[in-house]
Amino acid sequence: MSLWGRYLVRNVFVGFGAAAALLIPLFTTFDLISELDNVSAGGYRWTQAVAVVLMTLPRRLIDLGPFIALLGGIVGLGQLAVSQELTALRAAGVSIVRIALAAVTAGVLLTASLAALDEWVASPLQQRGLQMRNAAITSSDEAVNAKGTLWARRGNEIARIDSVAAHNRPMGIEIFHYNPDNTLVSYIHADNASVSQDGSWTLNQVNFKQWSNGEETVRELDSLQWTSIFSSIHLKELTLPSDSFSIKQLSRYIHFLKATDQPVDQYSIALWQKFGRPILTLAMILLAVPFTFVQQRDPGMGSRLAVGAVVGLLTYVGNQIIVNLGLLFALNPLLTTLLPPLFILGAALMLVYRFDRNA
Incomplete structure (x- = not known):
């Protein structure tokens, strides 16, 4: 990779860090408030609730990966645009497509890191935290079948x-x-x-x-x-939610459900979502490129971040709606989970190509 490419990747990663520093504390606070609702005398203590939130922190980071990619890309590339460094690159003959490819390189590194974190860190920690919470709630006199049937x-x-x-x-x-x-x-x-x-x-x-x-x-x-x-x-695995499973656990559990004539749609969707999330993350990074190069009367970062936050939120909500509709109507899990990210990726590629042609 060229010197300017490495410099751009480094700045995009700085943007990822800034976005994560903004989003993680916010959503962690919401998670803690939700956990505190389960606290009871003689059962689930507030110290355990804090421990559970910390154990599920890697999972929250993974879930917010596409959102972090979009806002981080806007911040990283936007700072280069404000300092006129992107203008200098364009004057030196670097196309928008090449700049987008450098940003995608940062995205590939991000998605690979999140995938490894999901498989070997987030899933075991989340499961341990949920089991600790279930055991504490079950020990309470107020608990009634806390773990389900x-x-x-x-x-x-x-x-x-x-x-x-x-x-x-x-x-x-x-x-x-x-x-x-x-x-x-x-x-x-x-x-x-x-x-x-x-x-x-x-x-x-x-x-x-x-x-x-x-x-x-x-x-x-x-x-x-x-x-x-x-x-x-x-x-213990049967009592846990599908989003806490690793790919290996999901594959084994789906095989078990098929062998015992039980529905597998929920867990098939959870499995394919693990492959759809990296695609969505890369699409979000590509969407950050048009936000950087669009001509605005107000070149400030605030307006771009506000629009990016709205786009990221709508994308997240829309994707969840499609997944739940697919589960409700028993649609093909592969299409339900992969088609929306692929569509967004295609739209992002078209926008980058259009901006490159019009530049």
Whole structure:
């Protein structure tokens, strides 16, 4: 890369830093306010809420990546425009397309860094924070099923877990066996279960009901061995939101859901969003180029940042609406998550080409 290219990339990264320094504290404050709503006496403490917010900070940075790219690009390139350095580059024969390519280089470095942060830092930290919060809320006397219900299916067998306690211990297990004609054959309820290293389960305090020829048989058992439907995946992962999963975890979980005949759209969308976000980030950086070179009567940075913030916010909200509509109407996850970023990227490329032709 040329000397001016490295200089431009460095200035764009300075803009990224300035945008992150502005947005991260703002959204972190909102997250903290939301967490404090869950604080209760004898359960979830405010110190734990602060710790959870700090653990989810990398995830917030990743989610704001496209927004940071747009505002950071406007700041980085805008400072060069104010100091007339971009004018000097244009006078030296450097085209707008080449300047945009240098900005995209900074974007590629940013997206690669965020992708690595997502896979190996943000996901484990967020999951640890959420598990800590769930454990604290569950320990409170006011907690009611804080972790949610888990379902799975294997052939004619359907299982439900009320919650997952500490040390991966399932609580409130129900198991239903059906005939091919959907008549109930047996029903098992267990207060809890012990999970061994090989994945087998020992159900404890079991109520076992069976139906045969119109007669019901009821047995009370201290324990019962069961080949678990859930044995192929760690139970703690099932209690976490899809946005906290890494690519590896999402792939494994989608395989598990398909194997147990459960819907996969929510997690397929979460998986493809991880590939769509880098595309959207690059598109946002390219959109910063027209903001820099557009002829305005007021060359100040404030107006550009204000318009950029509105564009970034509308893009974020619009993308979320499309994703939720895709989930609601069971649209193709690949198209739902990748088509909007690709459209914005195409529009940004056209704008850069147009400005270069008219320059």
